[in-house]
Amino acid sequence: MRTERSILEQAGLASGLLTEEQIDHAWQMLVESQPVAHLSLEEITDKQLAEQLVALEYINRWQAEQLCHGRTKFTLGSYRILDAIGHGGMGWVFQGEHVLLGRIEAIKVLPKNQTNQNSIASFCREIRAQALLDHPNLVRLSYADTDGETYFLVTEYVPGTDLRRLVRTHGPLSQEQAAVIISQAAQALGYAHTQGLIHRDVKPGNLLITLEGNTKLTDLGLAVFSDDAAAIESKPKHIVGTADFLAPEVIVQPGEVHSISDVYSLGCTLYYAVTGKVPYPSGDTADKLRRQLDDEPIAPQRLNPEVDDSFAEVIKEMMQKRPADRIPTAADVVKRLQPWVASAGQNVNRSIGVLAEIQTDQ
Known part of the structure; x- marks a missing residue:
């Protein structure tokens, strides 16, 4: 007979996530599932108990992990x-x-171990930026506050997946599917740019795909208003963004902030969508940055024969090294992708949504 509760049990009860009845039921199920000679009460570990509680759907895996570490605050x-x-x-x-x-x-949530004057200022900029935006292809902000010393913001929850996970699971998308996704992201970017906001971290992981097959651009953690750029970048300059999707001018002049740099990043994202690979997949960060400056990526047709030359040309023009040679605005990207969006038909969103739903269930 058990005489005391384990760390998981104590945390589960203290947090309110579990009741004594649920814990005892899980214990009973564990004991009954094994021959008495092979499993005693003393031999049952928190890990085994956690797995049983998850199997019974009393808690999820993340909650189980937290409880095993003795964490009790879930508010x-x-x-x-x-x-x-x-x-x-x-x-x-x-x-x-x-x-x-x-x-x-x-x-x-801004982690406490990352809380300092600069990180708080950046987090507050993200909150203010998102509060000013209202577009169907942007994740909406609904609330922001502090809880003690913890800063947090609340946005709509988007069931589904993101483009990075979608492609990793299902492989390269068709031209039509990619065009619909990137066109919607470009509409969101175009709207943000008209409000003076530069995203600075456009990449597949920041394009959420809903169960209806629509796209929502998220994560304004690195975003900045163009009229605030001079003040922000007057601090020691460093490269901001993700190496696989950085525009050359951002690498050369990190203090310069322009909307056309988002177009380049979106072009890299489109490249990924139809090839399943980033433009420069090998090497460390320094090598990737060098290749963004000097090299041309493998033609997408070589990686995906279903990509036609005209579609590849749009990608190429979005990824031109010199901003002056690049498709100039996100609105122009929408126009250039329109032929494939139009040919996709109404069922393409559903096909994208089905992929997102499969990804969510896995």
Whole structure:
């Protein structure tokens, strides 16, 4: 007979995630699933108990991991933290539920160990930037606050996946599917640019794909308003963004912030969508940056024979090294992709949504 609760059990009860009845049920299931000679109460570990609790759907895997570490706080302001989604340019992103409204949303948290004057200022810039934007292809901000010393912002929760995971799972997309996704992302970028906001971290992981097959651009953690760029970049200059998707001018002059750099990054993202590879896949960060400056990527037709020359030309023009030679605006990208969007028909969004749904279920 057990005389005391384990770390997981104590944390589960203290947090309110588990009841004594649920824990005892999981214990009973574990004991009954094994011959008595092979498993005693003392030999049952927290890991085994956690797996049983997850199998019974009393908690999810992320909650189980937290409880095994003795963590008991699963609230933030008016929100109950349900699961971890991932991490963005600045902070972790969680799935949460508003305690009173019952609404499921995404919560981005600035970690305490990263909290300093600069990170708080950047986080607040992200909040202000997102608060000013309202577009169907941008993730909407709904709330922002602090809980003690923890800063967090709340956005709509987008069921589905992101473009990076979608391509990793299902392989390169068709021209029509890629055109629809990138065109919607370009519409979001074009709107943001008209508001004076430069994203600075456009990449597949920041393009969310909904279960309806629509695209939402997310993560403004590195975004900056063009009229604030001079003040922000007056600090010691460093390259901002992700090496696989950085425009050459950002590498050469990190202090310069222009909307056309987002067009280049979106071109790299389109390249990835139809080839399944980043433009310069090998080497370390320094080598990738050098190749962004000096090399031409492998023609997408060589990696995916279904890419036709005219589509590849759009990618090439989005990824021109010199900004003056590049497709000038996100709105122009939308126009250039329109033939493939038009030929895709109404069913293409559904086909994209099906892929996103399969990815979500895995």
